[in-house]
Each structure stands twice: as C-alpha cells, then as structure tokens.
C-alpha cells in the first residue's frame with residue numbers, strides 16, 4: 349500500500365468549507381441535552397498532548413471531544429520533570445534540536461494566554477560535571493551550540509556556585525543554557541480547562557476500545573468524528589499498531605524546606621528540578637526494556653538519591669516525598685509521530701514525543717490543527733508513514 353502525503357482528514361474537514369467557524373455537518377445531530385453526538389475531532393488521551401490539541405482545535409472553532417480512560421494527566425504528563433530543555437537534551441545538531449527550539453519559544457505566549465498557573469520558569473538550566481570526560485562533553489556542547497547561534501556559556505567556578513548554591517566539592521565544568529521548566533500536570537489541566545471554555549467536551553473514565561475511520565468505540569457506545577487523533581502516549585501503539593513503545597522513567601520528589609536551588613541543575617547521572625513548596629524533583633531512569641511495568645524499584649531509587657546528593661550534598665537529608673514511575677511514548681528514531689496513521693483512514697497520531705512531550709505539546713497542537721483545519725503540510729521528519737512499508741505490507 350502506498351501512503352498519501354497529503355493529510356486526508358485535513359481535506360475532509362476543509363471540504364466542509366466553514367472554517368474557522370464550522371457548521372455542523374449533516375451527520376451531526378444535537379442531543380436533547382445539547383450535547384453533540386458526533387464531533388469534528390475526537391482526541392483519545394488526556395495527557396499534555398491530547399489536552400494541548402483539544403484546546404488548540406476548540407479555540408479555532410472545531411467541535412472536539414477528548415476521551416481519557418482514567419483522569420486527566422494520568423500518564424507521563426503527571427510526573428515528568430517538566431523541563432523545556434532542547435539544548436540540554438540535544439546530543440548534537442539535528443531535527444530534534446530545531447523542533448525543540450521552535451517549541452520552547454511558544455511558551456511565553458502559552459503562559460500569557462492561560463494566565464500562568466503552571467510555574468513557567470525560563471531562567472535557564474545549569475549542567476555540571478565532576479568528571480574530565482563530562483567536562484570535555486560540556487565544552488564541545490558549548491562550542492557547537494555557539495556555532496549554531498545559541499547561548500551556551502561555560503561558567504567559571506564562582507558563577508557555578510552562585511547559580512547552584514550548595515554545589516558539591518570540585519566540579520570540573522559547568523554550562524548554562526537558556527532552557528526552562530514548568531509544572532507539567534498543571535499545564536495539562538490548564539489546557540483541558542481552556543478547551544472546555546471553548547466548547548470542547550472532556551470525558552474522563554472513558555477508554556477508547558477501538559479506533560477506526562470516523563469513530564471511536566467505547567464501552568459507552570461509539571463516538572463519531574470527522575477525524576480521530578490518538579494521543580494516548582505509550583499506549584498509542586497497541587491502539588493503532590503504530591511503532592510506538594513505552595520507555596519507563598523513574599523519578600523521585602524530595603522536600604528540603606528552604607533549600608537554595610533556584611535553577612534546574614543537571615549532574616552526572618541525574619537532574620534536579622526545583623519545584624514549588626521546597627520540593628526538588630530528581631530524575632530519571634530510562635528503561636526501554638521494562639515494557640509497561642510502572643513499579644518503582646529500590647535499585648533505581650537508591651541510584652537517583654545517590655546521584656542527587658553527589659551534586660548537592662544537603663539533599664541527603666531531604667524528606668522523600670514521592671517516588672514515581674511513568675512511561676514515555678517512545679519512537680524508533682527519537683522523533684515524534686505526527687500525522688495520518690498508516691493503514692487507518694481518518695485516524696491521526698500525535699505521539700512518540702519520548703523525553704520531550706511537555707516541551708513539544710503546544711507545537712504539536714499547532715501543527716495538527718493547521719493540518720486538520722487548513723490542510724497545511726506536516727514536517728516530513730515526523731510523519732508516521734516514514735515507518736510504513738510500501739507495496740503490499742502494512743505498518744512496520
């Protein structure tokens with residue numbers, strides 16, 4: 349089967365000719381209580397990606413239903429570090445860095461639109477290392493990011509201590525980049541609330557059992573929609589046969605009232621993200637072999653706690669608040685899967701954001717809304733069809 353390049357649902361919705369104020373299509377009938385029985389778009393999954401998308405589509409006038417099998421932010425979007433960190437995360441120049449930079453630049457506007465409420469902090473991230481190998485990596489990173497025209501500054505020892513009070517012993521190097529962080533669960537809920545304010549219906553406790561052309565089957569009956577977008581995180585693969593898979597991540601929140609950490613700080617083997625109320629989030633493991641296992645293990649916890657105290661020794665005396673494990677939506681090449689799902693007419697994917705789903709959420713929502721509502725092209729590097737087999741096969 350040869351897949352189309354042009355977004356199919358985009359044409360379908362465009363063909364109705366009523367955007368940005370869509371009229372009801374002939375199949376859409378209001379129920380007695382005013383609820384629509386069918387929608388322009390059904391979004392499956394109430395994590396940050398699904399909520400960002402529901403909000404973007406509803407703001408632009410589409411009728412939207414969001415189906416979440418548990419409650420909003422029940423998956424990875426609940427406990428993520430919340431870092432907006434394209435520069436810290438990048439191992440080298442490439443598409444993920446470029447997407448991340450574009451995505452990071454959207455957040456001041458998102459915060460203004462939503463009226464804040466999710467602790468956006470764009471004051472930068474410090475990366476320190478206590479090894480010579482790590483120091484060489486940081487210097488090389490400062491160099492290539494500088495060549496790309498980005499701010500990436502090696503700090504001297506005094507500056508490093510100033511930015512990271514309580515920093516341990518003898519760091520070999522420290523780097524500052526203008527990345528940021530926020531509270532991901534509160535962002536997710538704020539986006540869902542915005543979607544509802546613009547007329548979207550958010551249904552929690554409604555698992556999608558099956559998705560197909562123009563419909564989502566649930567235990568409460570089918571939901572009919574012009575397009576279905578699956579944003580079910582690590583569970584998107586089982587629902588659509590897309591090549592996504594879970595990448596388990598464990599982290600722990602500590603509490604040290606009055607702790608002096610202001611900037612997110614990466615050390616050797618962990619990152620420390622200061623959160624409201626004297627909390628510090630320590631992350632994270634990366635365990636693609638763990639499948640859908642969401643248990644917190646003693647070994648991982650011990651490793652994270654040791655790594656945290658090696659950066660800021662005072663954290664050894666902190667109270668352990670919340671160990672947690674989540675499943676990142678993985679993708680085989682590290683880039684998200686955004687666009688029509690191969691072999692499933694009218695079904696789209698918005699998943700595979702792996703370590704950067706919080707960062708990439710508003711950007712993903714813009715892309716899909718542009719494609720669905722205006723027929724705009726999607727970035728080829730993110731199209732799910734890049735994994736599809738041409739000829740007689742289906743999705744690889």
Ligand SMILES: Cc1cc2nc3c(=O)[nH]c(=O)nc-3n(C[C@H](O)[C@H](O)[C@H](O)COP(=O)(O)OP(=O)(O)OC[C@H]3O[C@@H](n4cnc5c(N)ncnc54)[C@H](O)[C@@H]3O)c2cc1C
Pocket residue numbers: 392393394395396397398415416417418419420421422423424425426427428429430431432433554555556557579580581582583584587596597598599631632633673674675676677698699700701702703704705706707708
């Ligand atoms: C430890 C850890 C730290 C991280 N730190 C960062 C970070 O600092 N910065 C960053 O950008 N990213 C980070 N990430 C990654 C980020 O959390 C994810 O990329 C992002 O949350 C994915 O969002 P999502 O909406 O796709 O998935 P999820 O948040 O997992 O949401 C998917 C939702 O779909 C629902 N669902 C599943 N199946 C169905 C179904 N059949 N029907 C209905 N609903 C369904 C689930 O209940 C869930 O609520 C981290 C992840 C982990 C695990």
